[in-house]
Amino acid sequence: MIDDILSSIGSAATSDFVYSSFSFYASEHGGELPASWFVRALGDLGVEENAVRQTLYRMERSGALDGRREGKAKFYRASATTQTLIGVGTARMLEERDDPKWDRRWTLVRFVLESRERKARDRLRDVLTVDGFANLGTGLYVHPRTRVDHVKEAARALELSDSVHVFRGERIFGPDEGDFVRTLWDLDATARRYHDFIDQFSPLEGRDDCPPRDSFALRFGLVFEFLRITWDDPDLPIELLPDGWPADAARDLTRSLYRRFLPGALEFADQVMDSL
Numbered sequence: 001m002i003d004d005i006l007s008s009i010g011s012a013a014t015s016d017f018v019y020s021s022f023s024f025y026a027s028e029h030g031g032e033l034p035a036s037w038f039v040r041a042l043g044d045l046g047v048e049e050n051a052v053r054q055t056l057y058r059m060e061r062s063g064a065l066d067g068r069r070e071g072k073a074k075f076y077r078a079s080a081t082t083q084t085l086i087g088v089g090t091a092r093m094l095e096e097r098d099d100p101k102w103d104r105r106w107t108l109v110r111f112v113l114e115s116r117e118r119k120a121r122d123r124l125r126d127v128l129t130v131d132g133f134a135n136l137g138t139g140l141y142v143h144p145r146t147r148v149d150h151v152k153e154a155a156r157a158l159e160l161s162d163s164v165h166v167f168r169g170e171r172i173f174g175p176d177e178g179d180f181v182r183t184l185w186d187l188d189a190t191a192r193r194y195h196d197f198i199d200q201f202s203p204l205e206g207r208d209d210c211p212p213r214d215s216f217a218l219r220f221g222l223v224f225e226f227l228r229i230t231w232d233d234p235d236l237p238i239e240l241l242p243d244g245w246p247a248d249a250a251r252d253l254t255r256s257l258y259r260r261f262l263p264g265a266l267e268f269a270d271q272v273m274d275s276l
Contacts, residue, residue: 018059022082028269045220081123088130105146105169108141108142120160124155134184216261233247
């Protein structure tokens with residue numbers, strides 16, 4: 001079981017390793033990590049040095065990371081929008097789900113950006129996507145929850161406050177809410193993926209014998225598999241979900257295993273840092 005999970009993380013994008021590293025380890029070092037740490041730590045998981053360095057370079061160019069030089073060393077920290085993305089992902093994994101009664105109102109986000117603003121547009125779309133918004137058309141996104149804080153933070157960080165418009169209101173015509181939701185999200189497919197995730201990871205709950213290196217790797221595997229599903233899960237109000245929705249069970253399992261793997265993962269990350 002562990003070997004299967006460890007082997008599966010090799011298919012992850014190198015940028016996923018970078019984002020995930022910042023989410024659990026950068027705070028241990030003032031929010032900043034050296035390129036050499038990524039090279040050595042991710043290299044231990046089979047990620048080639050060239051792929052790591054190219055990914056860090058591309059992420060800096062795209063605005064996902066901020067970099068600085070100190071002598072021959074290069075250091076990186078997450079940009080403001082990347083910190084938002086990391087915060088959303090961490091909340092989805094580790095925070096208790098707050099599900100107040102739905103007020104039947106929808107959040108609508110509209111923006112029109114020039115082609116020269118493509119980088120900022122892509123970063124804004126990233127925030128909307130990970131926050132569960134569905135795309136209704138060019139520059140138009142919708143969600144039934146009050147998902148406005150992250151959007152406003154991203155718009156300000158990207159200097160788009162004059163180009164982004166956020167509305168809250170009720171739908172007053174069209175198909176019923178259930179039919180409308182099904183046109184935006186494939187909930188049946190997402191439910192099946194949650195069930196598969198639970199089947200894959202629940203056998204690890206009784207394992208207390210993971211050395212630091214395995215805990216480091218398994219933490220990545222757990223996070224990658226859960227977030228691959230939850231990025232496609234819009235986190236709808238309970239009133240809009242089918243019966244027996246498995247997201248809470250998957251989240252509880254993720255939270256339990258994450259806390260089990262984290263001490264060993266931090267220990268291994270520190271070993272790598274101390275070896276530089």
